[in-house]
Amino acid sequence: MSGNRNHTDYLQRAAMYDLLAHNFKYSNPNLHMHYYLKHLKYMNKAMIMRNIQQSQAEGRVRFLHTSPDSPDIDIYINGQMQVKRLPFRVASNYLALKPGKYHIDIYPTGNSIDSVLNKRITIEPGKSYTLAAIDSVKKMRLLPYLTQPEVPPNESKIRFLHLSSDTGALDIAVKDRDVVFPNISYKQATDYLGIMPMTVDLEVREAGTKNVVLPLPKAQFRPNETYTIVLIGLSKGDPAFQAMVLKD
16 A cells, blocks of 8 residues: 555555454464454554544634624734625625634725734634624624534534624514524524524514514525624614625
């Protein structure tokens, strides 16, 4: 075999020695033990290689602009511009990043001198993140939310994320019916809920009341898709309180 062996190569080699060990189990105990020890050796190599490959798996990160009074933003990672002119109510595409620590700088578009935010983040192997720029431009923060795009075949998965800074706790309910996600506070992401694909009328209510603050008619959830529905804007100002749908 070539020098660049991977987890699968070692598993195949281990399986071959397991077969040889089995063949000699009764006819030649010495050869049986010889091949069985080789089987164990390559199983161990396979486990080590798998751990190495998992630790090197890239993470993914996207940026979400929900700061209501901020202009479009440019986002730098370790001093390099990676996202240009990201407007309010838009999420960037995912960027692949090796595991490790990164320095994030956010500037108003076209102004690379006066940053509005500096933050260090840690990317773990194989994980996906949504980094949300929240609050007013003078108090901007960048909050990480793990996204879990995996979904069972032919099902959908949904969650809600409350990023409206002047809005109290919220319930998400099926129209005129039961609450599905209760008492979501500012900055909170709900757990994901697995559902059958459907189109359904939802509504956002003041927590613990029947008072609807935002109807969400004909919300459509397709098979094999995962959704984060983000509540943004302002209840008492501009831009108005609204929902945006992200596919994870």
